[in-house]
Amino acid sequence: xxxxxxxxxxxxxxxxxxxxxxxxxxxxxxxxxxxxxxxxxxxxxxxxxxxxxxxxxxxxxxxxxxxxxxxxxxxxxxxxxxxxxxxxxxxxxxxxxxxxxxxxxxxxxxxxxxxxxxxxxxxxxxxxxxxxxxxxxxxxxxxxxxxxxxxxxxxxxxxxxxxxxxxxxxxxxxxxxxxxxxxxxxxxxxxxxxxxxxxxxxxxxxxxxxxxxxxxxxxxxxxxxxxxxxxxxxxxxxxxxxxxxxxxxxxxxxxxxxxxxxxxxxxxxxxxxxxxxxxxxxxxxxxxxxxxxxxxxxxxxxxxxxxxxxxxxxxxxxxxxxxxxxxxxxxxxxxxxxxxxxxxxxxxxxxxxxxxxxxxxxxxxxxxxxxxxxxxxxxxxxxxxxxxxxxxxxxxxxxxxxxxxxxxxxxxxxxxxxxxxxxxxxxxxxxxxxxxxxxxxxxxxxxxxxxxxxxxxxxxxxxxxxxxxxxxxxxxxxxxxxxxxxxxxx
Amino acid sequence: xxxxxxxxxxxxxxxxxxxxxxxxxxxxxxxxxxxxxxxxxxxxxxxxxxxxxxxxxxxxxxxxxxxxxxxxxxxxxxxxxxxxxxxxxxxxxxxxxxxxxxxxxxxxxxxxxxxxxxxxxxxxxxxxxxxxxxxxxxxxxxxxxxxxxxxxxxxxxxxxxxxxxxxxxxxxxxxxxxxxxxxxxxxxxxxxxxxxxxxxxxxxxxxxxxxxxxxxxxxxxxxxxxxxxxxxxxxxxxxxxxxxxxxxxxxxxxxxxxxxxxxxxxxxxxxxxxxxxxxxxxxxxxxxxxxxxxxxxxxxxxxxxxxx
Numbered sequence: 001x002x003x004x005x006x007x008x009x010x011x012x013x014x015x016x017x018x019x020x021x022x023x024x025x026x027x028x029x030x031x032x033x034x035x036x037x038x039x040x041x042x043x044x045x046x047x048x049x050x051x052x053x054x055x056x057x058x059x060x061x062x063x064x065x066x067x068x069x070x071x072x073x074x075x076x077x078x079x080x081x082x083x084x085x086x087x088x089x090x091x092x093x094x095x096x097x098x099x100x101x102x103x104x105x106x107x108x109x110x111x112x113x114x115x116x117x118x119x120x121x122x123x124x125x126x127x128x129x130x131x132x133x134x135x136x137x138x139x140x141x142x143x144x145x146x147x148x149x150x151x152x153x154x155x156x157x158x159x160x161x162x163x164x165x166x167x168x169x170x171x172x173x174x175x176x177x178x179x180x181x182x183x184x185x186x187x188x189x190x191x192x193x194x195x196x197x198x199x200x201x202x203x204x205x206x207x208x209x210x211x212x213x214x215x216x217x218x219x220x221x222x223x224x225x226x227x228x229x230x231x232x233x234x235x236x237x238x239x240x241x242x243x244x245x246x247x248x249x250x251x252x253x254x255x256x257x258x259x260x261x262x263x264x265x266x267x268x269x270x271x272x273x274x275x276x277x278x279x280x281x282x283x284x285x286x287x288x289x290x291x292x293x294x295x296x297x298x299x300x301x302x303x304x305x306x307x308x309x310x311x312x313x314x315x316x317x318x319x320x321x322x323x324x325x326x327x328x329x330x331x332x333x334x335x336x337x338x339x340x341x342x343x344x345x346x347x348x349x350x351x352x353x354x355x356x357x358x359x360x361x362x363x364x365x366x367x368x369x370x371x372x373x374x375x376x377x378x379x380x381x382x383x384x385x386x387x388x389x390x391x392x393x394x395x396x397x398x399x400x401x402x403x404x405x406x407x408x409x410x411x412x413x414x415x416x417x418x419x420x421x422x423x424x425x426x427x428x429x430x431x432x433x434x435x436x437x438x439x440x441x442x443x444x445x446x447x448x449x450x451x452x453x454x455x456x457x458x459x460x461x462x463x464x465x466x467x468x469x470x471x472x473x474x475x476x477x478x479x480x481x482x483x484x485x486x487x488x489x490x
Numbered sequence: 491x492x493x494x495x496x497x498x499x500x501x502x503x504x505x506x507x508x509x510x511x512x513x514x515x516x517x518x519x520x521x522x523x524x525x526x527x528x529x530x531x532x533x534x535x536x537x538x539x540x541x542x543x544x545x546x547x548x549x550x551x552x553x554x555x556x557x558x559x560x561x562x563x564x565x566x567x568x569x570x571x572x573x574x575x576x577x578x579x580x581x582x583x584x585x586x587x588x589x590x591x592x593x594x595x596x597x598x599x600x601x602x603x604x605x606x607x608x609x610x611x612x613x614x615x616x617x618x619x620x621x622x623x624x625x626x627x628x629x630x631x632x633x634x635x636x637x638x639x640x641x642x643x644x645x646x647x648x649x650x651x652x653x654x655x656x657x658x659x660x661x662x663x664x665x666x667x668x669x670x671x672x673x674x675x676x677x678x679x680x681x682x683x684x685x686x687x688x689x690x691x692x693x694x695x696x697x698x699x700x701x702x703x704x705x706x707x708x709x710x711x712x713x714x715x716x717x718x719x720x721x722x723x724x725x726x727x728x729x730x731x732x733x734x735x736x737x738x739x740x741x742x743x744x745x746x747x748x749x750x751x752x753x754x755x756x757x758x759x760x761x762x763x764x765x766x767x768x769x770x771x772x773x774x775x776x777x778x779x780x781x782x783x784x785x786x787x788x789x790x791x792x793x794x795x796x797x798x
Contacts, residue, residue: 047542049713088499096504103512104519111523192567193560194530194778201527210520217512221505431610 009151009230015160017226018150019167021095024219025143026168028106029136031175031212035205036109036129037063043202044112045121054118062125064403066133071399073137075244078392081142082385089229091149091387094142096224102135103213110206137395143220145391148372149229152480154473158309158369165365166302173295174215179208231385232480246378246386247393253374255458256367257397259318263363263455264401264408265447271409272443275419279437281346293350297357304358305365313465314373318366322456325359329449332356336441356445359452367394373464380472412443530556530778534718537754537770540781542716544791545758545766547678550634551670557783561775562742566667572740573641574663577649586740596661603658613655618672620651625673626680626797633792635783644670680797683710703795708760715759718770724751729773734784743775750774751782758791766790 040059077094084090109128115121147161182204187195198204248254277290301321308317332352339345371390379385413419417439420432432440464472529535536556543553555565563571571586578595605613624647628640648669649661683702704712729751738745751773758766768790771782 100508100512104515107516107519111519114526190778191562192564193555196564197530197555197560198528201529203524203528206520206523206527210516214513214516217509221509225501225505 007153008156009153010156010160011226014150014227015163017223018146018160019164020219021146021223021227022143022164022168023171023174024216024223025095025099025140026171027174027178027219028103028212028216029140030172031178031209032106032109032132032136033063035175035179035209036132039110039112039202039205040125040129043205044125045115046201048116048118048121050118050121055122058122058125062129065126066129067399067403069130070133070137071396073134074141074392074395074399075247075389077137077141078386078388078390078395079244081145081388081392084388089149091142091146092224092227092229095139095146095220098135098139098142099216099220102132102139103217105132105135106213106216107209110202110209139220141392141395142388144368144395145371145387146227146229147368148375148387148390149231150227152231152473152477154373154376154469157372159306161368161372162302162306162309162365165368166299166361169298169302169361169364175208175212178211178215179204182208182211232483244389246382246389247396250374250378250381250390252377252462252464253371253390253393255462256370256374257394258458259363259367259455260394260397260401261404262457263451264404265451266363266455267402267405267448268409268412268451269444269448270405271413272440275413275440276444279432279440280341280349289350290353293354294357294360297354298360298364300354301358301361302364303361305361309366309369313469314366314370315459315462315465318362318370318459318462319456321359321362321366322452322459325356325362325452326449328352328356328359329445329452333441333445333449336445337438341437341441363455370462370464373469376469376472376476377464380476409443412447413440417443530780533752533772533774533779534721534754536772536779536781537718537756538716540770540786541718541756541758541768541788541791544634544788545714545716546682548629548681548792549674549678550629550637550788550792551674553634553781553788554637554783557781558738558743558773558775559741559783561780568741569641569667570663573645574666577645578661578663596659597663599660601658601660603656603660605656606658606660609656614668617648617652617655618669618676620655621648621669622673622676625670626677629677630792630797633789635786635788677797681795703797707795708765712760714765716756717759718754718756720755722753724753724771726751729771729782729785732771732785733782737784747775748773749776765794 037059040062041056045055081090081094084093086093088096105128109132113120113124115124147157147164150160151157183195183199186198186204186207190198195204246253247257273290281290305317305321308320312320332349335348335352336345339348371394372387375385375387375390378390418433418436419440420436525531529539540553540556543556544550554560559565559568575584575586575590575595578597579590579593580596582590582593582595584590584593621644624644628643632639634640645666648666652661652665653659679700679702681703683705684697684700686699687697701710704714708714726748729748730745733745735745751771753769753771756768756770757764768786768788771785772779773782
């Protein structure tokens with residue numbers, strides 16, 4: 001590779017502030033879906049006498065519609081990003097200016113109208129959450145694709161994406177810390193019982209949302225001030241039809257996106273984690289204890305990927321982590337079966353949970369680096385640089401995969417496993433048969449392991465690595481230098 | 491040229507301006523939502539909420555969460571301190587407020603017999619069923635205003651009933667809360683009735699349809715509404731003369747803490763028909779309002795129906 005390809009472009013602080021920006025975005029976007037569902041279901045219209053069955057059904061539909069809005073917005077925003085040509089770049093304006101309405105709309109999701117009309121309440125939920133989803137796409141999608149624009153040097157770019165992905169994964173759980181701290185402060189100020197009363201009115205959620213909304217502003221502004229786009233954008237206009245075609249016709253981009261679909265069952269462990277906490281650890285309150293080692297493992301894994309990428313290319317890294325991930329889940333299954341569902345399993349289970357979490361670092365980082373490489377390949381082939389659409393395409397597949405997981409997980413849990421529901425009003429969770437407990441364990445381990453293997457399959461057909469990648473990078477740098485010279489002569 | 495234009499936009503100034511503008515907007519939205527939603531800031535809604543909790547489900551137990559009894563501690567902690575711990579640590583020198591960490595109570599696992607260790611919920615269900623008639627009798631006779639009598643008689647009986655069913659002396663606050671709260675729930679369902687409900691995944695029937703006392707009185711699709719009216723400011727000296735200062739002290743409240751007192755006539759209606767009216771006294775401590783349960787008589791909320 002020539003000097004241009006190895007040149008360092010980014011200040012060290014830029015790598016950190018890119019991560020801080022993604023942390024801020026994830027802080028709010030990680031907070032919103034679950035807590036919005038809770039707010040809509042339990043607090044928004046408390047005491048209004050609305051039919052609870054109707055409201056529960058409607059809330060699912062609100063999220064379904066928002067999912068469709070989100071999928072459409074991913075592509076539209078991706079297209080618009082690629083057609084944005086400003087003096088600040090193509091991505092920064094979306095993040096820097098879009099974050100203001102996003103923060104305010106997020107807050108308004110938690111300001112329910114004081115109405116006794118159920119129809120008005122339902123319309124409000126659809127409108128406000130769809131608006132949130134649209135604004136979320138307008139900021140989150142561009143922020144995620146900034147990595148491919150921060151440096152023309154693929155190695156520097158990969159490091160930046162890796163560190164930013166780590167901070168993003170931390171940010172996604174930040175809301176849990178915010179609500180904990182807000183709760184502690186409210187308890188100290190209001191007293192225990194008054195806090196419980198305020199909590200019963202959803203006030204802790206409202207304050208926590210304000211904190212997360214302010215967080216996204218603070219952190220993205222740090223990013224907005226300090227970070228620059230360094231890969232020049234191309235000037236050609238692209239039609240929406242041609243742009244969407246890119247997502248489905250570039251083989252490498254399609255393969256990376258397909259990993260989301262083939263690996264869609266990886267997330268079913270989340271559906272059953274509550275029951276693993278109840279039947280294995282002995283209390284539903286210990287769900288956090290169950291997910292914490294995995295979360296720490298994920299964060300460590302995100303950093304670990306960066307080191308592995310220095311030894312192996314992206315394709316090898318992805319496949320290596322998939323093999324590791326499936327193996328660790330299989331070991332967790334075998335150890336659990338060997339020890340049995342008793343107190344002796346708790347410690348080994350939590351330790352192995354940490355090791356199972358390491359694989360998630362790969363799915364947080366490597367695909368983002370691969371997409372950045374695909375953007376280079378698309379530019380090499382077409383002369384057009386389309387970060388917006390490339391990341392939007394991946395986002396679209398992610399959303400479809402997420403919908404499949406949400407359908408598949410409950411089916412496995414409630415139908416396939418033979419899970420018995422408690423019929424006694426004073427007993428929260430009924431005793432389960434050994435067969436059901438084993439199936440719950442399988443949903444947590446073996447079934448995700450199968451999907452971890454499946455998600456590696458498309459990557460066998462991915463070839464933007466090695467000599468091909470080096471050649472394309474060299475050629476692009478040469479083209480950009482030639483363009484620069486032509487412009488300065490002009 | 492493009493570089494020069496980019497310099498004209500002051501990123502730092504924009505960032506600072508946006509941060510403070512959004513901060514101001516978020517504070518304004520949060521403050522207005524908080525003040526609108528937080529019931530304790532509105533004396534009329536505190537009075538309404540208190541009566542509504544009692545009347546909708548016969549639940550005088552949870553209604554105490556908005557009273558002066560819960561001002562300084564969690565209502566559950568108040569019950570633990572004055573009614574549960576004296577029984578759990580009955581062989582120790584426990585007085586309300588004494589730390590229990592160094593004490594050995596009947597909540598120690600060593601008091602659990604075979605039946606306690608192996609109970610899958612069946613014996614607990616029996617205990618709940620066994621205690622319900624006493625609960626119903628206590629509430630039907632006295633309502634919840636005299637909570638001291640309810641807790642004392644109910645928990646005394648609970649110790650005996652548990653020993654008969656489980657054959658050991660184990661007793662914990664969890665056991666006591668579980669049984670009591672299950673009885674509170676059943677009492678409420680006796681009033682409101684229950685529907686046939688099925689688990690949507692397994693089809694197992696969770697509850698059977700049962701006509702409630704309220705349905706018999708007011709029709710199947712009855713709706714009870716609660717309205718606070720006739721707001722009256724009470725002179726603090728008048729309030730002080732009527733309130734139970736000794737009870738307030740057990741709640742950790744001094745008379746001086748109260749800055750304002752008011753009363754509301756809270757009316758319960760089924761459709762246009764008035765079925766009960768109670769006068770609720772509320773007091774303001776710092777910026778929040780609480781029901782003064784020591785002077786509020788809720789008996790009318792238990793008298794317009796008969797159970798059984």
